[in-house]
Structures are given as structure tokens and as C-alpha cells.
Amino acid sequence: MLQNIKRPTLLLDRAKCLSNIRLMAEKAKKHNLIFRPHFKTHQSAAIGEWFRNEGVEAITVSSVQMAQYFALHGWQDITISFPVNIREISEINQLVAQIHLNLLVESPEVVHFLKHNLTSSAGIFIKIDTGLHRSGIDPADLIMIEKIIEAIQQSDKMIFRGFLTHAGHTYGSKNKNDILIIHRQSLDQMAGLKNAFSEFQPLISIGDTPSCSIADDFSGADEIRPGNFAFYDMMQAEAGSCTPGQIAVALICPVVASYPKRSEHVIYGGAIHLSKDSIRYSNGLASFGRIAIFNGNHWQILPEGNEVISVSQEHGIVKLQQEFYDSFIPGGLMAVIPIHSCLTAHLIKQYLTLDGEFISMMLSNNN
Amino acid sequence: MLQNIKRPTLLLDRAKCLSNIRLMAEKAKKHNLIFRPHFKTHQSAAIGEWFRNEGVEAITVSSVQMAQYFALHGWQDITISFPVNIREISEINQLVAQIHLNLLVESPEVVHFLKHNLTSSAGIFIKIDTGLHRSGIDPADLIMIEKIIEAIQQSDKMIFRGFLTHAGHTYGSKNKNDILIIHRQSLDQMAGLKNAFSEFQPLISIGDTPSCSIADDFSGADEIRPGNFAFYDMMQAEAGSCTPGQIAVALICPVVASYPKRSEHVIYGGAIHLSKDSIRYSNGLASFGRIAIFNGNHWQILPEGNEVISVSQEHGIVKLQQEFYDSFIPGGLMAVIPIHSCLTAHLIKQYLTLDGEFISMMLSNNN
Numbered sequence: 001m002l003q004n005i006k007r008p009t010l011l012l013d014r015a016k017c018l019s020n021i022r023l024m025a026e027k028a029k030k031h032n033l034i035f036r037p038h039f040k041t042h043q044s045a046a047i048g049e050w051f052r053n054e055g056v057e058a059i060t061v062s063s064v065q066m067a068q069y070f071a072l073h074g075w076q077d078i079t080i081s082f083p084v085n086i087r088e089i090s091e092i093n094q095l096v097a098q099i100h101l102n103l104l105v106e107s108p109e110v111v112h113f114l115k116h117n118l119t120s121s122a123g124i125f126i127k128i129d130t131g132l133h134r135s136g137i138d139p140a141d142l143i144m145i146e147k148i149i150e151a152i153q154q155s156d157k158m159i160f161r162g163f164l165t166h167a168g169h170t171y172g173s174k175n176k177n178d179i180l181i182i183h184r185q186s187l188d189q190m191a192g193l194k195n196a197f198s199e200f201q202p203l204i205s206i207g208d209t210p211s212c213s214i215a216d217d218f219s220g221a222d223e224i225r226p227g228n229f230a231f232y233d234m235m236q237a238e239a240g241s242c243t244p245g246q247i248a249v250a251l252i253c254p255v256v257a258s259y260p261k262r263s264e265h266v267i268y269g270g271a272i273h274l275s276k277d278s279i280r281y282s283n284g285l286a287s288f289g290r291i292a293i294f295n296g297n298h299w300q301i302l303p304e305g306n307e308v309i310s311v312s313q314e315h316g317i318v319k320l321q322q323e324f325y326d327s328f329i330p331g332g333l334m335a336v337i338p339i340h341s342c343l344t345a346h347l348i349k350q351y352l353t354l355d356g357e358f359i360s361m362m363l364s365n366n367n
Numbered sequence: 368m369l370q371n372i373k374r375p376t377l378l379l380d381r382a383k384c385l386s387n388i389r390l391m392a393e394k395a396k397k398h399n400l401i402f403r404p405h406f407k408t409h410q411s412a413a414i415g416e417w418f419r420n421e422g423v424e425a426i427t428v429s430s431v432q433m434a435q436y437f438a439l440h441g442w443q444d445i446t447i448s449f450p451v452n453i454r455e456i457s458e459i460n461q462l463v464a465q466i467h468l469n470l471l472v473e474s475p476e477v478v479h480f481l482k483h484n485l486t487s488s489a490g491i492f493i494k495i496d497t498g499l500h501r502s503g504i505d506p507a508d509l510i511m512i513e514k515i516i517e518a519i520q521q522s523d524k525m526i527f528r529g530f531l532t533h534a535g536h537t538y539g540s541k542n543k544n545d546i547l548i549i550h551r552q553s554l555d556q557m558a559g560l561k562n563a564f565s566e567f568q569p570l571i572s573i574g575d576t577p578s579c580s581i582a583d584d585f586s587g588a589d590e591i592r593p594g595n596f597a598f599y600d601m602m603q604a605e606a607g608s609c610t611p612g613q614i615a616v617a618l619i620c621p622v623v624a625s626y627p628k629r630s631e632h633v634i635y636g637g638a639i640h641l642s643k644d645s646i647r648y649s650n651g652l653a654s655f656g657r658i659a660i661f662n663g664n665h666w667q668i669l670p671e672g673n674e675v676i677s678v679s680q681e682h683g684i685v686k687l688q689q690e691f692y693d694s695f696i697p698g699g700l701m702a703v704i705p706i707h708s709c710l711t712a713h714l715i716k717q718y719l720t721l722d723g724e725f726i727s728m729m730l731s732n733n734n
Contacts, residue, residue: 006452006454006455006458007432007454082635082682083624083697085374085621087372087373087621088374113698134684135623135682256449256452257450257474257502262500266450268430268449268452271710272713276642276710277638312535313407313429313709314429314449330476343639343643346639
């Protein structure tokens with residue numbers, strides 16, 4: 001069956017994925033942390049059950065629509081880890097009537113809006129910016145944080161839960177030590193807040209896969225929300241969060257043309273399958289995906305230097321070291337290990353397990 | 368209605384799109400060129416009808432599934448401008464039984480495969496690499512080209528149509544003159560082939576939107592296949608292919624958080640909506656989308672320096688010049704002019720016209 005793949009297909013190694021989930025669940029237990037995995041990576045009710053089997057009851061999502069999808073599939077405790085989009089208040093109100101929903105705020109204005117518009121209770125986390133500078137409040141801005149907590153307290157519909165951060169600047173790290181430094185700096189800032197606002201008994205929720213994979217000191221944190229670790233990818237392997245052998249997904253692509261003079265093949269597999277995310281190796285070479293040999297049963301990752309070097313809409317250009325060039329011919333299949341598995345999964349919208357089972361995802365959250 | 372947009376929504380200015388289509392159709396007519404527009408940009412049967420109203424009867428697509436979709440919607444003459452993926456031969460055979468289908472080849476091996484496996488007639492173009500170095504045969508390799516034509520002639524199912532190229536290296540151009548130079552070099556190489564193989568009366572088919580938009584000399588070409596021009600985007604505007612005012616699509620995004628100290632807003636609109644395609648302005652600043660003010664009826668593009676400066680899965684970080692910062696607040700809407708409209712449309716999968724009509728696209732070609 002796998003030998004008959006016709007078009008770019010996202011293969012999922014169930015055993016690897018289950019092992020990644022189990023390892024993280026055990027780590028959370030060992031450190032007395034609430035394990036609230038981020039489901040934006042897989043976006044699949046079926047894969048969600050694999051987490052449930054490891055005792056997971058609370059999850060994280062990145063949009064109201066994703067919360068609706070997982071609520072429909074029986075998840076009763078969901079944090080939407082994205083600043084409240086007040087334009088979706090009617091959908092939010094439908095959710096708070098059904099499940100335990102946690103929302104993210106970072107301004108008194110949005111809290112005031114919720115005070116006047118929420119129709120059932122919601123938990124509220126304040127988003128803290130510990131260095132990524134994407135969203136969140138500066139942890140040194142205690143006046144603003146106090147103002148927001150006060151506003152939350154004025155509403156009987158909002159229950160202050162604590163402080164949440166995503167130290168996503170670990171993704172750019174090139175080694176484990178850099179990740180651990182960012183992780184510690186982030187936790188120290190959060191610990192300062194926990195101390196400053198101890199009367200409210202705030203939970204401290206942290207998130208990123210690199211920190212959660214590598215760190216062995218979570219003192220100060222109450223909850224972890226990693227997501228990518230279920231699959232991992234080349235970006236994580238490069239940062240040292242995982243070994244290449246732990247990566248649980250590979251995009252299988254038909255080879256459609258070959259160029260021996262430049263040791264390149266063209267595959268049916270481009271930006272609409274892999275995304276345009278890339279990494280740059282220490283030698284300066286950019287990669288849009290690492291090449292692996294696919295024997296019809298599993299994939300075997302080739303060494304650095306065997307890469308998708310560019311992508312357009314449907315095309316991927318693959319450059320191989322000479323010794324591997326002849327492993328592929330037009331009409332054959334090639335495996336590509338994604339740079340960023342979350343985006344690749346989102347684009348493909350379906351998994352095929354190594355044992356031949358199709359697993360569906362939520363449909364587009366764009367309409 | 369447009370004021371009630373809740374989530375990232377791709378607005379389409381029908382008048383601008385119709386005008387872009389009409390201008391290109393008239394240009395093709397003026398230069399006696401077959402106009403075979405590429406439909407991978409819009410991927411919509413409804414928008415396809417706008418082309419039909421301008422007299423278009425032949426189209427280009429980039430996958431077998433896209434050919435199936437448009438064949439189903441009444442298109443009888445389709446070129447799949449992607450190297451033949453022999454794994455889809457059964458789908459190809461279904462198509463050749465129904466419509467005039469043109470396929471792209473670039474090796475004798477694939478031609479031999481088609482000879483033994485095609486069940487009805489197909490037109491065949493040989494893909495030529497005039498400098499993009501993505502796919503295609505070196506136009507200097509006359510021996511290989513002759514070998515392929517001979518192989519095509521040996522089959523009664525294959526009708527040799529001519530030579531096809533995509534001078535996509537114009538996309539990286541920073542001005543019109545660079546585009547014209549590439550266009551001329553590409554046409555000269557194709558003219559050489561037309562001459563060398565004149566006994567077979569080959570058609571010369573060229574493709575890219577920058578050349579087709581700017582050039583006024585198409586001597587040597589018989590057919591043009593531009594696609595992006597229907598919408599255009601910031602990449603095309605930067606290259607000089609269009610004015611910003613010609614761009615027919617904008618992604619409307621809710622503002623979810625604001626950071627006055629760094630003159631930044633965060634929008635609900637990220638890599639899963641805009642893609643990770645970016646351009647770099649001459650001052651070195653990278654942009655993932657140009658910001659425009661949206662008044663509920665139409666958008667007004669802000670000057671360079673008002674940009675989406677980074678995207679993650681759902682988040683976009685927007686940096687604004689001080690004077691425009693206060694035009695946006697959380698809960699409001701912001702328009703983003705895509706860097707690459709083809710990828711944005713592919714991700715959103717639906718258009719909303721300025722007059723409030725939803726227009727659907729073909730569903731994912733990933734399953």
C-alpha cells in the first residue's frame with residue numbers, strides 16, 4: 001500500500017509518536033507538572049486519544065475553531081493560547097457554556113470587554129513576554145499586571161488562573177546550552193511574578209518544546225504546554241531537542257525529474273506541502289527538508305548535505321551527495337523530513353500511518 | 368457584512384481582478400499570442416468563468432488534481448505545467464479520454480513510459496530550462512532534445528506540441544530592466560530551438576507574470592501562460608510587474624494585541640494564512656506582507672515601512688510607522704497585502720468579494 005503512494009503524503013510513525021508522548025507525560029509526572037499539551041501540531045481527534053491514553057485531560061489549542069473541534073471530540077479543559085480575538089465572542093460564549101475554557105489576555109481593555117460580554121465563567125491567564133517579543137506583557141511592568149488582575153477580579157465571570165509564557169526564542173537555538181539559558185531566564189522572570197502576586201496563587205504555565213525536551217529543572221513552573229514534541233522535526237533536531245530518529249513524520253514525495261550533472265532531483269512536493277520554513281546549517285546551507293530513503297516500510301535519514309534546497313508551489317529541488325544520487329529515479333518515492341512539522345501537517349491535513357491507516361485532521365480553520 | 372469579519376479572510380476586489388484579466392487578454396491578442404492562463408493562482412471554477420468571458424478557452428494548471436477539477440468545470444484544453452508524475456497515470460488516462468490534455472516531459476524514460484501506458488492521445492511539450500534551474504532540459508543539449516522528440520514520434524498516442532519554459536528567475540528581479548533582459552535571453556534560447564527543430568513546427572510557450580506584464584516584444588513566442596497577474600501581490604509590485612493599486616487581494620485580519628512602545632500590533636493572521644514567503648526591501652528590511660488600512664469597503668495601502676515583520680503559525684507581528692500606529696486597536700481589522708498571492712489563496716481556500724459574495728476554490732490537493 002505505501003509503495004502505491006501517488007502524491008505527497010504525510011507518513012506518521014505511530015510507535016515513535018507514542019513514545020514521544022509517553023516520554024513527555026512521564027517527565028511532567030516526575031516534575032509534578034500539569035501536562036497540558038498543545039494540539040496545534042497534530043490537530044487530530046484520533047491522535048488526541050493517544051494523549052488521553054497517557055492520562056492527559058487538559059489541552060492547549062491556538063484558535064477558537066480548534067477549541068470547538070476538540071470540545072466536540074470530548075475535551076473538557078482547554079486553554080486557547082492566543083490573545084483573545086474579541087470578534088469571536090459569540091463562539092467563545094458557546095464554548096464557556098460547555099467546557100472549562102481558559103483565555104489569554106494582555107490588556108485591561110480586553111478584560112473590560114470580557115467583563116461585559118462573557119456569559120459564563122472562563123479561566124484567565126495573563127500572557128507574559130519573557131523574551132520572544134511576539135505578544136505578552138513585559139514581566140517588569142508590575143503596574144500594568146496589577147491593573148489587569150484588578151480588572152479580572154471585578155468580574156464574577158473571570159477566574160484569574162495565573163501567568164502564561166511561550167519562550168519560543170529557544171527555536172532559534174543552535175545547541176542545548178543556549179536553550180537551557182533561555183529556559184532558566186524565562187522561569188526566573190515567571191518566578192518573580194509568582195512571588196510578587198503570591199496572594200492570588202497564580203499558576204505558572206510555560207510552553208516551548210525545546211525547553212520541555214531538554215531541561216531537567218522546572219522549579220517555579222506548574223504547567224507545561226509543549227506541542228511539537230509529538231512529531232518533532234529537523235528544526236528541533238538541529239537545536240538538540242530530539243535525535244533525528246525521534247522524528248515521527250516524513251513527507252513521501254514522487255520523484256518527477258532528475259539532473260545528474262548537478263546531482264539534483266525534482267520532487268512533487270513544494271511550498272504547499274512542506275511550507276517555506278527553512279533552517280540554515282552552520283556551513284551556511286539552507287534546507288527546506290532533509291532527505292531520507294523510503295523503502296516502502298520505513299524511512300532512513302541521510303546525512304546533512306542531502307536536502308531540499310528550494311521549494312516553489314508544487315516543486316521541490318533536492319540536492320544529494322553523489323553517493324546517494326542513484327538511490328532515486330523519476331517515478332520512485334523519496335522521503336522528506338520536514339523542517340517544521342506543525343506547518344507541514346497543517347498543509348497536508350491527513351496522516352497515513354506506517355501500518356496503512358489514514359488519520360484525519362480538523363479541516364481548514366480558514367473559513 | 369465586511370465589517371463583521373471574525374477571522375483571517377481573503378478579500379477579492381472583483382473589479383481589479385477583471386481589469387487585470389482583460390489587460391492581459393488584450394495584450395495577448397495584440398501580439399497574436401495564444402493566451403493560456405495559469406489557474407494555479409486562483410484555483411477557482413467561478414473565477415475561471417471571468418477568464419472565459421474574455422475569450423479564454425485553453426488553460427494551464429500545476430497538478431493532475433487541478434486538471435481534474437477544471438475539466439469537471441467544463442475546461443476542454445488543459446496543459447499540466449509540471450513534469451509528468453507517472454504514478455498518476457490512471458488519473459492522466461481518465462483525463463486524456465475526456466479532454467485535450469498537454470503533458471510536460473523532459474526525459475526519454477518518461478516518454479517511453481507514456482508510450483506504453485497512455486490509452487488516448489495527449490499533446491506533449493518538452494520542458495526547457497532557460498535559466499531558472501528548477502526543471503527542464505538545457506536548450507543547448509540538442510542531442511537529448513532530438514532523442515526525446517524521436518521517442519515521442521514513435522508513439523501514436525503522443526503529439527509533439529513544442530517547447531515550454533518558465534523563466535521564473537524574473538521573480539527575483541528588482542526592476543523592470545532586469546526582467547526584460549531575462550525575458551529576452553529566454554526567448555532567444557527558445558527561438559534557437561524553434562529554428563533547430565523547425566521541421567516539427569514547435570510551438571513556443573512562455574510563462575512568467577513579470578515578463579508577460581512588462582514586455583512589449585514577444586517575437587518568437589506563440590503562447591503565454593501567466594497566472595499570478597490575475598491578483599498580483601507585493602512581490603510583483605516590488606519587481607515592477609504591477610502597481611500596488613492593481614493588487615486584487617488583501618487578507619483582512621483581526622488585531623488582537625498592541626504594543627505602543629515598539630509601535631507593533633499582533634494580528635490573527637500568520638504562516639497558515641499568509642505563508643512564510645517574504646521579500647526584502649532595498650534597505651534590508653524583510654516583509655511578510657504590506658499593511659493597508661481597511662475601512663469596511665476597500666483597502667488603502669500604506670507606504671513601505673508598514674509591514675508584517677514576522678509570522679508564526681497564527682500570529683503576525685506588524686510594525687508600523689508612528690503616524691499610522693493609532694489607526695489600529697485590538698478588536699479592529701487590518702488589511703495585509705500578501706507577498707505571494709498564490710500561496711495565500713491556496714492556504715485560505717476561499718474568497719470574499721468586496722460586494723460580499725463568497726467564492727470557493729478547489730479543496731486541498733493533498734489527499
